[in-house]
Amino acid sequence: MPIYNAGPYVERCAPSLVNQSLGADAYEVVYVDDGSTDDSAERLRRLAEAHPHVRVFEQENSGWPGKPRNVGVDRARGKYIQFVDQDDELSYEALERLYALAERNGSDIVLGKVHGTMAGPSNVFKRTVDRCTAADAPLIESLTPHKMFRRDFLREHAIRFPEGRVRLEDQLFMARTYVRAKTVSILGDYPCYQWNRREDGGNNSSRRITPDDYYGHLDKVVEAIKEGTEPGELQNRLLRRSFRVELLRPVSEPRVLQRTGKDLEEYYTTVRRMAMTSYPPGVREGLPAISSLRAELLVQDRLDSLIELARRTQRIKARVEVDDMRWRNGKLVLRTRIGMVKADGEPLTVVDRGGRMLLDPELLDGIPGAEDWEVRDPFSHAYGELIVHDTAGNHWWYPDGELAPALEPLGGGRQRVVVAGETIIDPLTLAGGDPLDGGSHQVWAGGQLLGVGRRPRLAVAPGPTRVSLGAIALGTPPRLVSPGWGGPGGQLRLTVGGPGRIGPARRVVLRTAADHRLRHGVREVLRRLPDGMRANVRAAARRAERRMLQ
Structure with missing residues (x-):
C-alpha cells in the first residue's frame, strides 16, 4: 500500500x-x-x-x-x-x-x-x-x-x-x-x-490534464500492447478498448458537447493525429456501427459532423420489454428484450438497400460524411444482460441467462437490433452461491447495440405488460422474497426478508413454485372468459384469499 x-x-x-x-x-x-x-x-x-x-x-x-x-x-x-x-x-x-x-x-x-x-x-x-x-x-x-x-x-x-x-x-x-x-x-x-470514494475528493488529482500529456501517455499503453502481441486480431481487439474508451471520448457525447473553442480544438487535433498514426486500420474496422462512424468522421476531419452525431446519439435511450415473468421451481424467470429508441421514440434501425445494410438513415440525415453508412455486422459488440444490485452492500450480481442479439423486421427493409432471452434469478444462490442478503435488491438491464451502450432500470409502464407476482418463501429457514415494482421509474425490486419463522400475521400468501404454475394456468383460462364472468371469478378468488389470511 x-x-x-x-x-x-x-x-x-x-x-x-x-x-x-x-x-x-x-x-x-x-x-x-x-x-x-x-x-x-x-x-x-x-x-x-x-x-x-x-x-x-x-x-x-x-x-x-x-x-x-x-x-x-x-x-x-x-x-x-x-x-x-x-x-x-x-x-x-x-x-x-x-x-x-x-x-x-x-x-x-x-x-x-x-x-x-x-x-x-x-x-x-x-x-x-x-x-x-x-x-x-x-x-x-x-x-x-x-x-x-x-x-x-x-x-x-x-x-x-x-x-x-x-x-x-x-x-x-x-x-x-x-x-x-x-x-x-x-x-x-x-x-x-x-474501492472507496473519499469524502474529501482525495481520490482525484488536482493537477490539470493537457491533451498532449494524457494522450502521450496513452500512446505508451498502445505501444506496450503492440510490443507484447503479434499484429492481427488479438492485438486489434486489445487496442480497441483504448480507441473506443479513451481516444473517441473527446469526440463523443457528452465531452464533445461540453467543450468549446481552443479547449475542444486541442483535444480534437490530438486524438485525430493519434487515430491516424498509432492504431492499425483493423482496430477501426472492428468497431460497432456508431463507433466506427465516429472514427471515420474523425479521420475525415469532420468535427461539426461529430458534434451533431453526438447530439443525436445522446438522446438515444434503451427500451426494455418484459415479455414474461414468473416463479419457476423457486426461481424468478424473466423473458426480456432490449432495444434502442431515438429521441422521437422510434426504434434505432438498420435498413436493407440493394443488399447493403445501412445505419438508420433518419438518425444520420443531414450529417455530412455520415450518409449511407454501411453496417458490416449489426451484431458487432452487441450484448445484453440483467444485473441485480444489492443496495445495502453495494454489490452487483449477474443472474444466469444470456440475452442474444437478433434482427426484428419492421417493414420496408427496416429492422431493429435487439437482445432478447431468458434470465433466471435464484435468490438462494445469486450472491456468489449464497442467498441474497435481507433488504432491497434492484434489477437493472444493460446492453450495447450498434455501438450505443445503456444501463436502464428494469421498469415497464403500468398496464397489461406489468406482471405482478406474490411473495414466496424460500430456503431453510425460510426467507420471504417479494418481487414488486417501485421507486424511481417503477423499477423491479426483490425485497428479501431475513431467515426465520414466517407467521400468518404477515398478511401475505406464501406460494410454492407449483402454486405459481397453477396460478399462471388459471390466468390463461380467465383470459378466455367473457368480461363479466371473468370479473365475478376474480372477485370470488379475492374473497377466498382474504378468508385464508384471517
Whole structure:
C-alpha cells in the first residue's frame, strides 16, 4: 500500500488488512510512505508496533504511486503481491480466496471482484474463471492494478510501474502484465476489493490534464500492447478498448458537447493525429456501427459532423420489454428484450438497400460524411444482460441467462437490433452461491447495440405488460422474497426478508413454485372468459384469499 498524507485513512483501512482470514503468519502488510507531510508516518509506526506482520518503509516524496509500489514489490517476501490503495479495503476472506485460486491454477494474475462507491458493475466479474488469458477473456476491460500477482512473474518479465508523475500508469502496468500472463484467474463470486470514494475528493488529482500529456501517455499503453502481441486480431481487439474508451471520448457525447473553442480544438487535433498514426486500420474496422462512424468522421476531419452525431446519439435511450415473468421451481424467470429508441421514440434501425445494410438513415440525415453508412455486422459488440444490485452492500450480481442479439423486421427493409432471452434469478444462490442478503435488491438491464451502450432500470409502464407476482418463501429457514415494482421509474425490486419463522400475521400468501404454475394456468383460462364472468371469478378468488389470511 503506497501512502501519502493518508491521515485517518490509515486507521480506517488498516483493520481490513491486518485481520485477514488467511492468518497473520501467512502474509505481511507492506506500507511505503512516500514522504508524507502530515502524521501518516507516525500512524504507520504505531500500527507496525501493534502488529508484527506489518512492515513500514519511508522514502522521499516521488509525487506518484508508481515508485512506492515498486519499492513494495522489491521489499516483499511473499509468493504473491496484492496492491491496495490507501483509501480502500479488502474483504475479510479476500487474500485467502485469491491465494487458493492462484495456487490451484498456477496463476500469474488473479482478479478479485471489485465493489464499493468507486465501482459500478463489471461483467469481467460475472463468473469465477479458473484459467483464462487476454486472448479468451475480456481482461482488458479491467485496468486498475488492485489485483493479486505472482511475485516471480513480475520479476521474470521486469514489469514495474513507471515512476514519477505519469498519467495512465495503471493502464501501462496492466497492459504489460496481460500480454505476458500465461494463466489468469477471476474470482467473481466473492467481493474482494472495496474501492472507496473519499469524502474529501482525495481520490482525484488536482493537477490539470493537457491533451498532449494524457494522450502521450496513452500512446505508451498502445505501444506496450503492440510490443507484447503479434499484429492481427488479438492485438486489434486489445487496442480497441483504448480507441473506443479513451481516444473517441473527446469526440463523443457528452465531452464533445461540453467543450468549446481552443479547449475542444486541442483535444480534437490530438486524438485525430493519434487515430491516424498509432492504431492499425483493423482496430477501426472492428468497431460497432456508431463507433466506427465516429472514427471515420474523425479521420475525415469532420468535427461539426461529430458534434451533431453526438447530439443525436445522446438522446438515444434503451427500451426494455418484459415479455414474461414468473416463479419457476423457486426461481424468478424473466423473458426480456432490449432495444434502442431515438429521441422521437422510434426504434434505432438498420435498413436493407440493394443488399447493403445501412445505419438508420433518419438518425444520420443531414450529417455530412455520415450518409449511407454501411453496417458490416449489426451484431458487432452487441450484448445484453440483467444485473441485480444489492443496495445495502453495494454489490452487483449477474443472474444466469444470456440475452442474444437478433434482427426484428419492421417493414420496408427496416429492422431493429435487439437482445432478447431468458434470465433466471435464484435468490438462494445469486450472491456468489449464497442467498441474497435481507433488504432491497434492484434489477437493472444493460446492453450495447450498434455501438450505443445503456444501463436502464428494469421498469415497464403500468398496464397489461406489468406482471405482478406474490411473495414466496424460500430456503431453510425460510426467507420471504417479494418481487414488486417501485421507486424511481417503477423499477423491479426483490425485497428479501431475513431467515426465520414466517407467521400468518404477515398478511401475505406464501406460494410454492407449483402454486405459481397453477396460478399462471388459471390466468390463461380467465383470459378466455367473457368480461363479466371473468370479473365475478376474480372477485370470488379475492374473497377466498382474504378468508385464508384471517
